[in-house]
Amino acid sequence: MNLITADFILTCNDNFEIIKDGALVFEKEILEIGEKQTLLEKYPNAKRIDSPKNSVLLPGLINPHVHLEFSANTTTLHYGDFISWLNSVIGLRDDLLEKCNDALILDTLQAMLQTGTTSLGAISSFGKDLQACKKTPQRVVFFCEILGSRPDSVDILFEDFKSKLRHAQELEDERFFAAVSIHSPYSTHPILAKNALDIARKENYVVSTHFMESVAEREWLDSAKGDFYNFFSNFAPNARPLSNAMEYIELFANTHVLFTHCVQAKDEELKAISNMGGHITHCPVSNRLLGVGKLELKNLPNKEIFTLATDGLSSNISLNLWDEIRAFLFTHPKESLQSLAKLALQGVTKNAAKALKLECGVLSEGKNADFLLCTLPDKVATSEDVALQLILHVKTPEQIYIAGEKI
C-alpha cells in the first residue's frame, strides 16, 4: 500500500474537485483520496511517496483517437485543404506504411507515455499497430477499422474486418480491449457498417467513427456535390452518397460510440449523438492542419460528451496531449480561459474514460491507480489557477503510474 502526497490533487471528477495538500492511497487501484494529514494518520504503515514543491497529482491522460499507423509522416503530407490532404495520403500511403513497423509504433507509444498519456484509443486501419499496442504499458482500446463503398466488395471486406477483429480479441486482457471503428459516412457502405455494428452490440464493444470532418463531407452527404463529387468521380462515374448524415448517425443506435471531429455537424446531429449516449472527439490541431474549420463549442448539447484527441501524425505534429490542449486554448480564443482549461482536462480524463469504457480518468476510490505527478515551475495564487497553469507549463510529468506501478 502506497501513499503519495501533493500540493494539489486535481481529481477530475464531476465537480472538478481540487484538494489542496492532498494525498492518494493506492495499490493497483485507488483506495482512498483526501487531505494529507488525515490520510497520513489513517494509514501510518503505507509506503510514503513525497512530492517536490508545487506538485500536482492528476489522472493519467487518455487520448481517445490516434492513428498510429501513420506515425512515419512528418513533412510529406500536404496540409491546408482536406481533399488535397486525402489525395496526398493516398499517394504516399504505401511509403508511409512501409516505414510503419513495431519499433516505430513502440517509440511513438513510448513518447506518448512519457508525456503522460496512460490510455489511448488506437484507430487501426491495417492492423500493423496490433503487436505494439499489445506490448505497450498503456491501456489501449484497439479499434479495428472497416471501410469500403463498393457493394461487390462487401463480403470480402467484412471477412477481412472480422479476421482483424479476431486477432485483437485473442489479445484482450485488463489493459487491451478490442473495439470497432466504422471509418466514415462517405467511405463505408451501410451494409458493412451494420454488420460490424451488430458485432459491436453483441460483444459490447466500444465503437468509433469519423463524422462531418470537412465541408466536402457536408456537401457530399447533403447534396452529392462539392469536392467529394470530383474526388469520387475519379473512381466511379456515377457515385452517390451512401447515406445522409442523420441516417448514418442512426446506424449507431444502441452502441457505445465516439463521433470524431463533427466540425461541420449541425445542431440536430450533435443532439442526436448526445441523445444516444455518444461522445464527440475534438481534434483541433488536425482540423487546423486539414483546413476543415473549427468545432464551435457552444453548439455542444452538453459538456459531458466532450473528449479531446490528437488524431494521428498524419495530421498533427505531436501526440503529446499537453500540446493538443494548449492548441485547443488558442483555437477558441473567445471562450473563457478557465472554463476551457477545465473542459480540456475533463476531455482527456473523466469524459474520455467514459467514452472508452475505462475504469480510470478520475482520481476516486475504486478506480485504477493511473495517475501523473507533475510539478509547476512556481507557486500559484489560488487552487482555481492550478488547472490552467498546469496546462500552460507541463511538458513531461515527473512520475507516471499505471495500475499503481511507477513507469
Place this chain on the structure above:
Amino acid sequence: MNLITADFILTCNDNFEIIKDGALVFEKEILEIGEKQTLLEKYPNAKRIDSPKNSVLLPGLINPHVHLEFSANTTTLHYGDFISWLNSVIGLRDDLLEKCNDALILDTLQAMLQTGTTSLGAISSFGKDLQACKKTPQRVVFFCEILGSRPDSVDILFEDFKSKLRHAQELEDERFFAAVSIHSPYSTHPILAKNALDIARKENYVVSTHFMESVAEREWLDSAKGDFYNFFSNFAPNARPLSNAMEYIELFANTHVLFTHCVQAKDEELKAISNMGGHITHCPVSNRLLGVGKLELKNLPNKEIFTLATDGLSSNISLNLWDEIRAFLFTHPKESLQSLAKLALQGVTKNAAKALKLECGVLSEGKNADFLLCTLPDKVATSEDVALQLILHVKTPEQIYIAGEKI
C-alpha cells in the same frame, strides 16, 4: 567571404520568393543570393558551408515586442481576464522586478537567440533590462517607456523618461538602438506622450505603443465606462479618459510607429494607423491568456503592416517565435493555412524589420547577414510547402548568423 548552400532559401522578400537548391554569399552583409550552381561557379574562392539534407535558410527572426523585465513570471500572474491580470501585475510587480536582474535577462535573451530570434524590440518600463540588452549578440531596439496619468506628475515623469532615454542613447551602436514607447491611451497623459513623441520625431526614433488591447480599454476610451472605470475609481474618484481612440492615434502623426494588440480597434482606426505608415503588432498568445479576444486579420487594411510578437513572459509561456507562430495558426483556424504561414513569417522578418527600421529580415543583397539554417525532419513535396512545414517542425535552428558571424 562565405558561401552557404541550402535545399531551399526562403528570402522573405516582397514576393516571398523561394529558391530551390540555393546559395547565399556573405561577409558582414549579404553579397549575393541565387542558385547554388551559379554562385559556386562565380565565387570559387568563397569559404563553403555545406548544409545537411532538407535544409532551409531564412532571415533571422525579429520579435518586435517583448517585455523582458517580467521574465521571472511563470505561474503567479492571474490569466483569463485583462483587469484581473493587471491587478495581479500590480500586486506582484515588486516581487517580479526584484527577481529581474542581468543574469535572468541575459538567460532569457540567450533562449530567444537559440530559437532563432536575432533581433528584438525590448519594451523597457524600468530600465532594468538595459545592460543585458546591450550585452546580448542580438540587434535590440530599446524602447524606453513613458506612462503616467496625473497632471501634477508630468514634469517629474518626463525628466525620468529623458534620463532613461539618455542612458540608452549613450549605448547606441550598430546593434543597439534607442527608441520610445508610449505605454497606452489609458495610462499616459497626452502631454507626456506629446513631449516624448517630439523627441522621437527630432531624433528619428522608432515608437511603440499598446493600443486597444481589451474590451475594458475600448469601453473606457469610448464612454468612460466598463471595468477600467472601476479600476481607475480606486485611484481617483473622478477619473476620465485622457483622450479618445482617434485623438490618441493622431498623436503619433509623422512618427515611425508600431501599435501593439489592436484586438478591439475599429476599422477606421486600423486604417488611420496604416495611412500614417504605422505597423500593427499581433500577440496571439498574450491576447488569449489575458482573455481580450482576437485580432480579426480580415480587418487589416493591408498585410504589409502586420507584425507578430510574443509580448513578455508576463503574458506568455514562451518567447520562442516558432511557438508563437504555431499558436497564431491555431488562433485563426478558418483562414487559409498556407496564407497564414506566409503572413506569419513575413510578420517576424520583412515587416518586423521595416517596423523597427532594421536592415535585415530579408535575404537580399546589401542586407545584414542575419540568417538561420534550419533542417526539416524529412523531404517536402513542393517548394510551396516549405514555409508551413518549417513552422510546424522547427524548434531550434541548426545554425544562427548575425552580421555574418556564426553564433
